[in-house]
Amino acid sequence: MGRLTLVDGRVLDYQVRQSARAKYMRMNLSADKGLVVTQPVGVGEQQLRDWIHGKLDWITDNLPKVERYTAPLMDAPALPEYLEFPVTGERFRLVYTPTSRHNIAADIGDDGTLTLSGAVGNPEHCRYVLREWTKNYARYHLGQMLQQLATQTGLGYVSYSVKGQETRWGSCSTRGNINLNYKLVLLPVEWVRYTLIHELCHTVEMNHSTRFWALVAKFAPDYKAIHAQMKGAMQYLPDWTKGG
Template identity: 30%
Template sequence: MQLGQQYVPYQLLRSKRRSIGFLITDEGLRITAPRWVSIAEINAAIISKQRWVLSKLQEQQDRPVPQKAQAIEWQSGATLPFLGVNATLKVEFGTPSFFDPETAVLTLNLPTDASPAQCKKHLQAWLMSQARRTFSQRLPFYADQLGVTYHSFTLTSANTRWGSCNSQGKIRLNWRLIHFSPHLIDYVIAHELAHLIEMNHSARFWATVERVFPEYDQAREQLKQLGLAALPQF
C-alpha cells in the first residue's frame, strides 16, 4: 500500500487474535489480523500507524546485512589450513608445487599472472594428490596395527562424511581431511579400518579403535567441532 511517498508491501496473516498486530521482520512489514477484520480496516490501521511503520522499515534497511562466509580469492597471500597448519599461498612458476613446513608457504607452480580460478583448480588438484599420498601412507600402518587387510582406497569429496568402509574392505576417505593435522587424519583412518573388525559403532568397535588410537575420544570431538562447513570451499 501507499504510505506517503512510499509504496509499502506487507504480508498479512489471519489469526485468532483480537486486535491488529504490527511486526517488522526480515522480509518487511507483517500484519496479523483477526479473520473478521476487512482489508479496508487493516489499511486504515496501517495508515494510522504509518510513522512507526516507516521509521522501523528505515531502521531495518540501515542494518548491516549479515556477512556470509567469504569466498576465498585464490591468489598469492591467500591462506588455507593444510595438515593443521595455516598455510599461505604463493604463486610462482618453475618448481613443482610444494609446501614448506618451515615457512608455512604453499608454493603453487603457476605463472604469477594466473587467474584465481586457475589457482583454485590447481590448488585443489594438488591438495587431492597430497591427500592420496598421505592417506596411502597411513592406511597400511593402521591396517598392520589392527591386523586387517583392506581391498582398496578411494578419495571422496562428500560433504557430509569423512570416510566410510564397506564389508568388501573398500575404504573411502574425504580428501578434505588434508586440511587437518596428521593426528586427526590418523584417527579417521584408524576408525575406518576398525570397521573391518566391527561393522558398527558398538562398545566393541570403540575398544578396537582405542587399541590403536588411544586418544580417539578427543580426536572425534575435535573433528566434530572443526566440521566441514568451516573449510575453504572448492
C-alpha cells in the first residue's frame, strides 16, 4: 500500500504488487480495484515512488475512474490568505491555483496578489514556498534598511545575510558579517530598526557591555521597551514560518 498526494490536495491510496514475470513497472486504474502498481522483483522503494510521481499527470487525467478511492487530506492547517510586511507597508493577497505541474510557482500580479500555482494541494509544500519567497523579499528590503541605517549611524558592516533562525532575530560576527532573520519583515518597523541598530553596534562592541548599550541608546533611545517586547515574540509568528 502507498499513498499519493494529488495536485488538488486529495490523497489516493494505491496497492503495490510484486510480479516475478513483470519486466517493467506498470499501473492500472480501475473502478473496482483503484490504482494498482505492478513492479518487477528488486525495485527499490524510492525508485517506485519516483516512477509513480512521474505518472501524476496521467493519474490526474484518469481520476474520474477512481474517484471513490480518493479522500481529502485530513488535518491540514489552514494556509494564510494575506502576507503583510510592516517594513514596506505592502500587503499581498494570496491566491492558490491548482494545476497539473509538480512544483509550485509564486508570481506577483499587478493587482497586488501573490499567486501560488501548481501542486498547491500539498500545504506543506505551499508553506515551504511562502518561506522561500519571503526570505527573498526580506533579503532585499532588510538589506536596503541596513544600508540606510549604516549611513545614518556611521556604523559599517562587511556583509549581511538573511536566514530562517528559530531562536534569534540577528547576530553579528567578529568580522562584521551581520545575519538577519527573514521573519523580521513580519514585525513592527520600530522593532526591525532596533534589531538592525543592535547588530550594527556589535561591529564596534562585540559584547553586551554598558558601553554597547550606551551606543545602542544613542541611535534608539527607546530600545529597552522594544527589547523587552521582542523577547518571546517568535512564538506569535504565523504557522507557515515554522520549519526549514
